[in-house]
Amino acid sequence: MPSNGSSSRRLLLVTAACLSLWLALPARAEWFQQNWAIMGTEVGARIWWQDADQAAQLLALVRAEMERIDTVYSPYIDSSELARVNQLAASQTQTLSPEFARLVDKALWVNRISHGAFDITYASVGHLYDYRSGQAPDDAQIAANLPAVGKLHWQPHTRQIRFAHPGVKIDLGGLAKGYAVDSAAALLREHGVQHASVNAGGDTRLLGDNLGRPWLIGIKNPRPGPDDAAWQSVVKLPMANEAISTSGDYERYFIDQHTGERVHHILNPATGKSSHGLISASVIGPEGFNTDPLATAVFVMGAEAGLAMINQLPGYEAIVITSSGEIRYSSGLTPPELQ
Missing domain, CATH: 3.10.520.10 (ApbE-like domains)
Structure with missing residues (x-):
């Protein structure tokens, strides 16, 4: 950039x-696109490829990667690694997977440079909101849960996390979709895709340009x-x-x-x-x-x-x-x- x-x-x-680049692209290639409901939002990918069957396989890779990330980091899936951490980290130290540790490292970096404006422990209060039913916690509930925000002990070298307050909950919704579009785009690049767009809600990752433009x-x-x-x-x-x-x-x-x-x-x-x-x-x-x-x-x-x-x-x-x-x-x- x-x-x-x-x-x-x-x-x-x-x-x-760069119209000459567009003219140099394979004549038989075309755009292929699919969309799915994953991670609580609409997820999609659009790729420029020369074979319909191969394009379907490439788009299936994108979908599988998005579903994998959702399965591991969704707070709403009881078997997810994130749900397990939220359940246990207040009582015993948890060792995170290398990928999970990368997400926590990133979250804490943004927390530092934003002076606390970004904080994955916001979920200590955030879990009280129900946007579908239009329900918000009252001031007393917020005051009771707010002391848990920020109470996180993290050891990056050992990938160990511990909650310093029994009410702590973390949510990776503020960075998991950005991570997911990057990861899916990297998979496409590894398989030779040079022009693509991957999106998840408000996050978009582009590969290359739009055929020379x-x-x-x-x-x-x-x-x-x-x-x-x-x-x-x-x-x-x-x-x-x-x-x-x-x-x-x-x-x-x-x-x-x-x-x-x-x-x-x-x-x-x-x-x-x-x-x-x-x-x-x-x-x-x-x-x-x-x-x-x-x-x-x-x-x-x-x-x-x-x-x-x-x-x-x-x-x-x-x-x-x-x-x-x-x-x-x-x-x-x-x-x-x-x-």
């Missing part, structure tokens, strides 16, 4: 580039009007061989019947309540494993602090939409009106 100094043209909507990735309008399409982009970004993750308050939410407030799933670990100030935060970078948790962190931190953090990370950019509808950009991006 270009450094901050050379990425000011990112928002230019490039429509014709950039992929144009839209950021969803969080507040479409009554006459707008259900999915309408507010910004389109030309991208190639990188990742983008978006966190928004429109993904899982309900309206509190008493206060009229939007209660959504992106909780501020410091308060145990939905974060307000932003309605969308998108982060662009080389890896979904980073852009996914960084997008959540930026959302919780807010426009000023969140963009300041991204501006300190070489190779990463961000676009945020405030509750007033203002679109703001990290330092390496040029707003469309300034082009």
Whole structure:
């Protein structure tokens, strides 16, 4: 990905580039795409390949990898490694698998650079919310569970984890999808795929470009009007061989019947309540494993602090939409009106 100094043209909507590369691609190749309901969201992959049967096998690999990650790290599957840790780590130290340890290491890194805005122990309070039935914990329940947030002992060299409070629960939802799209894209690359898009909810990982031109990735309008399409982009970004993750308050939410407030799933670990100030935060970078948790962190931190953090990370950019509808950009991006 270009450094901050050379990425000011990112928002230019490039429509014709490297056409000679497109003409050089195999004439019989075509796009193949499948979508599945995995990890509590819609997951999909689109690949450019020359054989339909082989394409089906490649897409099956993507699906299997997504299902594997969900099976291991879902808090809702009793047999998952994550569920076992949540059940036992408060009473006895648990040794994690190398992959699980990588996820914890990543989570704690983002926790440090975001000054606690991203915290996998938010689930100590987060598990009290039921978005399907529109139920939120009351202030007393939040106050009783909030002391468990952050109470985690981690030994990276031995991969050992221990909860320092009986109420601790962890949830990897803020980085597992980004990790999953990276992992699935790596499998495709290993099998020779050069042009592909893998997505899981708000996370997308791109392989190569879109046949000699950039992929144009839209950021969803969080507040479409009554006459707008259900999915309408507010910004389109030309991208190639990188990742983008978006966190928004429109993904899982309900309206509190008493206060009229939007209660959504992106909780501020410091308060145990939905974060307000932003309605969308998108982060662009080389890896979904980073852009996914960084997008959540930026959302919780807010426009000023969140963009300041991204501006300190070489190779990463961000676009945020405030509750007033203002679109703001990290330092390496040029707003469309300034082009």
